[in-house]
Amino acid sequence: MHLRKFLDWRKALIYTHRWAGIVLTAVFVVWFVSGVIFVYVGMPTLPAEERLRRMESLDVTAIAVTPAQAAARAGLTNPSRVRIAMSGGRPVYRFQSGGAWQMVYADTGEALVRLSADEALAVMRRFAPEHAQTLRHEERLTDADQWTLQGVIRSTMPMHRISLGDPAGTELLHLGASR
Numbered sequence: 001m002h003l004r005k006f007l008d009w010r011k012a013l014i015y016t017h018r019w020a021g022i023v024l025t026a027v028f029v030v031w032f033v034s035g036v037i038f039v040y041v042g043m044p045t046l047p048a049e050e051r052l053r054r055m056e057s058l059d060v061t062a063i064a065v066t067p068a069q070a071a072a073r074a075g076l077t078n079p080s081r082v083r084i085a086m087s088g089g090r091p092v093y094r095f096q097s098g099g100a101w102q103m104v105y106a107d108t109g110e111a112l113v114r115l116s117a118d119e120a121l122a123v124m125r126r127f128a129p130e131h132a133q134t135l136r137h138e139e140r141l142t143d144a145d146q147w148t149l150q151g152v153i154r155s156t157m158p159m160h161r162i163s164l165g166d167p168a169g170t171e172l173l174h175l176g177a178s179r
Contacts, residue, residue, distance in 0.1 A: 056085075
C-alpha cells in the first residue's frame, strides 16, 4: 500500500511542485532584496572632485584652431556640445555629435588617435603619480562588462582597464583604446 501511494503520479507532482515552489521562492526573495539594494547603492565611480583635482591644468596659450575649424576638420557639421581639456600636455576639443564624443587637438586641428596600452599607462601615471610604479594594464575592453553597462560608457568602447596595484584592488578605465 505504501508503494502504491509513492507511485501515484498526482501525489508525486504535488509533492514536487510544493518543494520546487519553496526553493524558487527563496531564490526570488534573495533576487528581490539584492535588486532593492542596488537601487540605493550605486556603481563605483570616480567623484567629480577627485577627477577635477587630478586633471591637467588647462593651457589655452597653445590653442591655434577655433572650435568651428576643428569641428569642420573632423567632419562634424553640427555638434551638440563642445568641451575643452588637456590630453598629454596638449589642448583638445571634445565634440558631442549624435551621442558620440570625438576629440580634436586644439593646437593643430588633428583628430585624437586612440591610445595604445603603453600610452594609456602613461596617461594614468600622470593621473595617479602615487601609483606610477604599480600600474598594470589589465585588458582592452571591446564590449561591456559588469561595470560598463551605462550607455554613455558603452558608446566610448573600446577602452583600457588599468589596475592601480593598490591593496584595495582599484581599477580605472581609460577611454581611448586603439581600435
